[in-house]
Amino acid sequence: MKKIIFVLLGLAVLALSVPAFAHFQMLYTPEIALEKGGQLNFKIVWTHPFADEHTMEMTTPTAFYVLSQRGEGKVKKKDLKDKLKPITWTGKANSARAYEASVKVRSMGDHVFCFVPGPYYDKHEEAWMQQITKTIVNVGGIPGNWAEPAGLETEIVPLDKPYALWTGNVFRGIVLSEGKPVSNCDIEVEYINHDALMDKNAFAKSNYVEPPQDAFITMTIKANVNGEFSFGIPRAGWWGFAALGVGPEKEYKGEKFNADAVIWIKAVDMK
Amino acid sequence: MRKQLLVIGLLVFGIFLAGQALAHTPLCSCYDNGDGTITCEGGFSDGSSAAGVEMRLLDGNGKVLIKGKMDEDSEFTCKKPDGPYKIQFDAGPGHLVEVDGKDIVE
Numbered sequence: 302m303k304k305i306i307f308v309l310l311g312l313a314v315l316a317l318s319v320p321a322f323a324h325f326q327m328l329y330t331p332e333i334a335l336e337k338g339g340q341l342n343f344k345i346v347w348t349h350p351f352a353d354e355h356t357m358e359m360t361t362p363t364a365f366y367v368l369s370q371r372g373e374g375k376v377k378k379k380d381l382k383d384k385l386k387p388i389t390w391t392g393k394a395n396s397a398r399a400y401e402a403s404v405k406v407r408s409m410g411d412h413v414f415c416f417v418p419g420p421y422y423d424k425h426e427e428a429w430m431q432q433i434t435k436t437i438v439n440v441g442g443i444p445g446n447w448a449e450p451a452g453l454e455t456e457i458v459p460l461d462k463p464y465a466l467w468t469g470n471v472f473r474g475i476v477l478s479e480g481k482p483v484s485n486c487d488i489e490v491e492y493i494n495h496d497a498l499m500d501k502n503a504f505a506k507s508n509y510v511e512p513p514q515d516a517f518i519t520m521t522i523k524a525n526v527n528g529e530f531s532f533g534i535p536r537a538g539w540w541g542f543a544a545l546g547v548g549p550e551k552e553y554k555g556e557k558f559n560a561d562a563v564i565w566i567k568a569v570d571m572k
Numbered sequence: 573m574r575k576q577l578l579v580i581g582l583l584v585f586g587i588f589l590a591g592q593a594l595a596h597t598p599l600c601s602c603y604d605n606g607d608g609t610i611t612c613e614g615g616f617s618d619g620s621s622a623a624g625v626e627m628r629l630l631d632g633n634g635k636v637l638i639k640g641k642m643d644e645d646s647e648f649t650c651k652k653p654d655g656p657y658k659i660q661f662d663a664g665p666g667h668l669v670e671v672d673g674k675d676i677v678e
Binding site (some may be wrong): 337338371372373374375407408409410440441442443444445 | 597599601603613615616617618619620621622645646
């Protein structure tokens with residue numbers, strides 16, 4: 302009987318403490334430093350990458366496109382919205398609507414994938430939210446537009462190539478809103494702490510690492526007065542950076558609205 | 573005074589020369605367009621343009637079938653030959669990239 306009470310109490314505490322933060326819009330494809338072009342499979346999931354305690358239901362996406370450039374060539378924009386297919390993604394606790402896309406990428410150079418989800422109503426915050434997300438893929442090692450703003454209403458512009466990072470490198474970026482740096486903003490940093498099983502549309506049940514304390518689950522850092530931030534990468538894999546509430550729009554359907562700018566990076570061990 | 577100016581001048585010239593010797597690997601990647609033509613993209617690892625670089629299409633015996641140049645977008649398109657072939661991207665000594673026809677797919 303005591304055991305049941307403890308379990309129920311534990312669950313109640315968990316239910317009450319579901320973080321309103323730590324939400325991350327994943328725009329995930331397994332390899333982003335490619336030798337040759339090919340078919341890229343994306344899984345686009347609205348979730349908590351580190352603890353995976355809850356997967357959120359995605360609404361119909363607003364935009365999905367790629368800006369590609371090789372060397373000094375022209376930037377080419379390709380709309381990819383029609384490639385999006387709804388799927389069900391399964392996390393540790395639940396399953397929810399997510400999306401996938403299969404995109405053919407042939408040219409060498411940088412491919413800046415931009416994803417704008419549909420607004421999501423967060424009951425705990427009593428506000429709408431939207432994470433405008435970038436994942437940058439490189440083919441063949443020729444650089445292109447990785448360091449150029451994509452022209453999104455809010456975005457993180459990297460100062461280090463997000464696809465060419467060794468574990469231990471420092472990743473730096475600038476947070477922009479309407480093209481201008483956002484001073485001293487809060488940025489959440491979170492690690493994808495499980496295998497993303499592409500064939501099963503699910504996260505693996507086991508974690509790579511255990512956090513010593515809650516402050517390690519969603520790490521919060523601050524940009525400096527110039528909107529720049531830096532982060533030393535301690536482990537190989539995927540890291541997401543979300544600058545909170547930096548978008549210019551503050552209202553949606555008469556209620557509070559927060560647009561975050563998100564960028565994904567991948568670090569590789571030096572062997 | 574003149575000697576100092578000469579030394580400074582040489583140093584500046586030296587820095588200018590060093591700037592030209594960037595780490596600069598040639599890169600070339602080709603694909604089959606599926607319409608009887610193939611397209612090659614060229615470039616360098618520092619992103620600089622490959623416009624004007626000489627391109628050669630050779631048959632299985634090493635005979636040059638087509639000679640051309642990368643266009644202003646650093647691209648080169650030509651008819652896909654029957655049988656085995658090779659593409660050469662020739663940006664000068666030590667800057668030659670060869671692509672085997674059998675690796676050129678859609």
